[in-house]
Amino acid sequence: MMMKSMLGVIDATTYKDDLEELIAHRSLAGLPIAGRYRLIDFVLSNMVNSGIGSVAIFPKYQYRSLMDHLGSGKNWDLDRKRDGLFFFPASITDGTSEGIGSFNQFAANIDYFLRSKQEYALVANCYTVFNMDFSPVLERHLQSGCDITEIRSGGESLEIYLVKKSLLVDLIQTRDITGYTCMKDIKLDIHHNYKICDYEYTGYAEKIDSISTYFRVSNEILKMSIWSQLFLKDRPIFTKVKDEPPTHYTTTSEVKNSMIANGSVIEGKVENSIIARAVKIGKGSTIKNCIIMQKCTIGDNCELDSVILDKDVIVENGTKMNGNLNSPFVVRKGTVQGALMNS
Amino acid sequence: MGKKRCVAMLLAGGKGSRLYSLTKSLAKPAIPFGGKYRIIDFTLSNCANSGIETVGVLTQYQPLVLNSYIGIGSAWDLDRVNGGVTVLPPYSESSEVKWYTGTASAIYQNINYLSQYDPEYVLILSGDHIYKMNYESMLEYHIDKKADASISVIEVPWDEASRFGIMNTNKNMDIVEFEEKPKNPKNNLASMGIYIFKWKVLKKLLEEDNLNKNSSHDFGKDIIPLLIEQNKKVVAYPFEGYWKDVGTVQSLWEANMDLLDEKSELNISDYDWRIYTVNPNQPPQYISEEATVKESMINEGCIISGNIEKSIVFQGVNVGNGTVIRNSVIMPDAEIGENVYIEKAIVPSNIHIPDGMVIKPNNKTDEVVLVTEEMVNELIS
Numbered sequence: 274m275m276m277k278s279m280l281g282v283i284d285a286t287t288y289k290d291d292l293e294e295l296i297a298h299r300s301l302a303g304l305p306i307a308g309r310y311r312l313i314d315f316v317l318s319n320m321v322n323s324g325i326g327s328v329a330i331f332p333k334y335q336y337r338s339l340m341d342h343l344g345s346g347k348n349w350d351l352d353r354k355r356d357g358l359f360f361f362p363a364s365i366t367d368g369t370s371e372g373i374g375s376f377n378q379f380a381a382n383i384d385y386f387l388r389s390k391q392e393y394a395l396v397a398n399c400y401t402v403f404n405m406d407f408s409p410v411l412e413r414h415l416q417s418g419c420d421i422t423e424i425r426s427g428g429e430s431l432e433i434y435l436v437k438k439s440l441l442v443d444l445i446q447t448r449d450i451t452g453y454t455c456m457k458d459i460k461l462d463i464h465h466n467y468k469i470c471d472y473e474y475t476g477y478a479e480k481i482d483s484i485s486t487y488f489r490v491s492n493e494i495l496k497m498s499i500w501s502q503l504f505l506k507d508r509p510i511f512t513k514v515k516d517e518p519p520t521h522y523t524t525t526s527e528v529k530n531s532m533i534a535n536g537s538v539i540e541g542k543v544e545n546s547i548i549a550r551a552v553k554i555g556k557g558s559t560i561k562n563c564i565i566m567q568k569c570t571i572g573d574n575c576e577l578d579s580v581i582l583d584k585d586v587i588v589e590n591g592t593k594m595n596g597n598l599n600s601p602f603v604v605r606k607g608t609v610q611g612a613l614m615n616s
Numbered sequence: 617m618g619k620k621r622c623v624a625m626l627l628a629g630g631k632g633s634r635l636y637s638l639t640k641s642l643a644k645p646a647i648p649f650g651g652k653y654r655i656i657d658f659t660l661s662n663c664a665n666s667g668i669e670t671v672g673v674l675t676q677y678q679p680l681v682l683n684s685y686i687g688i689g690s691a692w693d694l695d696r697v698n699g700g701v702t703v704l705p706p707y708s709e710s711s712e713v714k715w716y717t718g719t720a721s722a723i724y725q726n727i728n729y730l731s732q733y734d735p736e737y738v739l740i741l742s743g744d745h746i747y748k749m750n751y752e753s754m755l756e757y758h759i760d761k762k763a764d765a766s767i768s769v770i771e772v773p774w775d776e777a778s779r780f781g782i783m784n785t786n787k788n789m790d791i792v793e794f795e796e797k798p799k800n801p802k803n804n805l806a807s808m809g810i811y812i813f814k815w816k817v818l819k820k821l822l823e824e825d826n827l828n829k830n831s832s833h834d835f836g837k838d839i840i841p842l843l844i845e846q847n848k849k850v851v852a853y854p855f856e857g858y859w860k861d862v863g864t865v866q867s868l869w870e871a872n873m874d875l876l877d878e879k880s881e882l883n884i885s886d887y888d889w890r891i892y893t894v895n896p897n898q899p900p901q902y903i904s905e906e907a908t909v910k911e912s913m914i915n916e917g918c919i920i921s922g923n924i925e926k927s928i929v930f931q932g933v934n935v936g937n938g939t940v941i942r943n944s945v946i947m948p949d950a951e952i953g954e955n956v957y958i959e960k961a962i963v964p965s966n967i968h969i970p971d972g973m974v975i976k977p978n979n980k981t982d983e984v985v986l987v988t989e990e991m992v993n994e995l996i997s
Contacts, residue, residue, distance in 0.1 A: 307899065307900065308899070308900035309899070309900050309916070348897070495902075497902075497904075497919075500899075500902065503899075504898075504899040509897050509898075510897075510899070511897050512897065514895035514897060515895070516890050516891070516892050516893065516895065518650070518651070518652060518884045518885050518891070518913070519650070519651035519652050519913040519914055519915040519916075519928075519929075519930075520901065520913065520914055520915075521885075521912075521913050522909045522910060522911065522912045522913070522914065522924075523878075523910070523911055524910055524911050526909060526910060527908070528903040528907070528908075528909055529903065529904075529905050529907070530903070530904060530905045531902075531903050532899070532900045532901070532902050532903075533900055533901050533903065533914075534900040534901075534916065535652075535900075535915065535916050536885070538885075543903075547900075548900075549900075
């Protein structure tokens, strides 16, 4: 029952310029990854799998697709009579905040913190790919008597903080006096008066903050050693389920080292790639080192290497597109790519 | 309860004894089908897609998996404030437990369920067929024809007609005679086990039939003949399209293989007629460097390192290096080792096939192999 006493707080306000081509239409939290997930699925599922029953999400930019994705929280078992999933969009008058856990936005919804019975709060970012159990963090936090525990990975902050809820409420309410705008500010202030402890997480954890990390992490997920750290039978990553039929392979399909989601029809060659739901790949086409998002249609005899296709892209027959492993070629959502355009 | 125009009653209590070990601990409608679904998904999705929002599901044989699978019906969007899905198991009444002794007795014992919706029409369905059908169109036909009962029929090849319940019709599609498995069929319209009745008419018939000690309380054998005998208007509703009774190992295998046939009429990728199912939350399938996959359907959560050809692979299946799977159906969470050879087989859920095992049909009979734990143990020793 101990975990019942932790609130989950997900800061979904983050915007990263280096991801602009992929997040112009959506919040970073809603960025599709690993074929059928969105970034927020990892931290949200981790919270649920760690026994957290009340999660508040604070989005800011372009959150239509994020809201559509989360719905009532049912897919994460968070459509509850008591607690469950809460969605607190920022008001437009709020200024931008760079740090994790924007106190301004929390302040506008302070009732959530005051009404909740949980004693502790886990304040997390929305863009880390990991499968982590938070219960040992709370245990350590309680033993160490720290005011704030910061989760770190590979010597860097993961921008996830565990804090007593009463202290969090204090920090929110005194933000104008202290000048702290978010959790990060406290650690940055060398004169702070809090006991801040580190919790080093040793499993796989990567923050997606640029196209190149997005591309690199996607490639890493294809390695069984990483895949098996992220997708665990007893700690599944939940996502919005769709009623797509299984993926159909035809006589001409050749697939190697790839992850493929449901509803796709593969007639061509796919190598080292991640194919999302309901993608069509035509005959004679070769897809190499690519990330193809939902509902893209790739015609016949196309050649794509190191390309990211955002959702709903149509690639006409005979189109050739190339990026390279360090800088993939990104195609924006809903566009049509013709054979002549890139010749 | 609010009044409903049409309530569906889905008969899902069948044992399916010709599916042998597959139905040992599972009702036939709950058998996995098509890489992702269970057989009953087709009928429940048809209901949802036809706008039938009130469905009573009659369970009896091995109902544990089926009951928990159906739950409150949310997978099919049938969790409704008024109506929705209700699982109706047999129940005991004062001194005795009343098992469902026949399809008609199952409906008779749930007259109270139906009465609370006071429907004009009742749609009787069975949970063990693979097909897509708009029941709303059938209901319109039934109303147009001013029928007391409508029976959905499908044309079967003449040489197979003697295996089915055959409806003999006149030129207006009125049914004048019903023959169960006739030796010399006069017609090739087979009953699909889908009926629409005026509820008032059906209720009266069920009450009469219940008092008849000689009745087997079956729709085909007792209720339909009784309707014809009483000169009620019984019409045939001709259905065109894919329809398959998956009551045997052979037909279950065939229906799965039909999904791989590009010419098949059964399209499960139709956005306008989704086949809904309880979606397992699994990561995308992983096809390794060593794998080859041709003419197959593979579901999420699989890790494939072997060679898959013309096969259906359900969620959570692992296939090891060097393994060849051909013309087979691999059910959920099966573990297939390395260098295994499987041909023309149905491999049940959760089974472990050890490295190097060969499973293929007997050369003489070429019958589909239904793999069992016992078979695997025998092959090991």
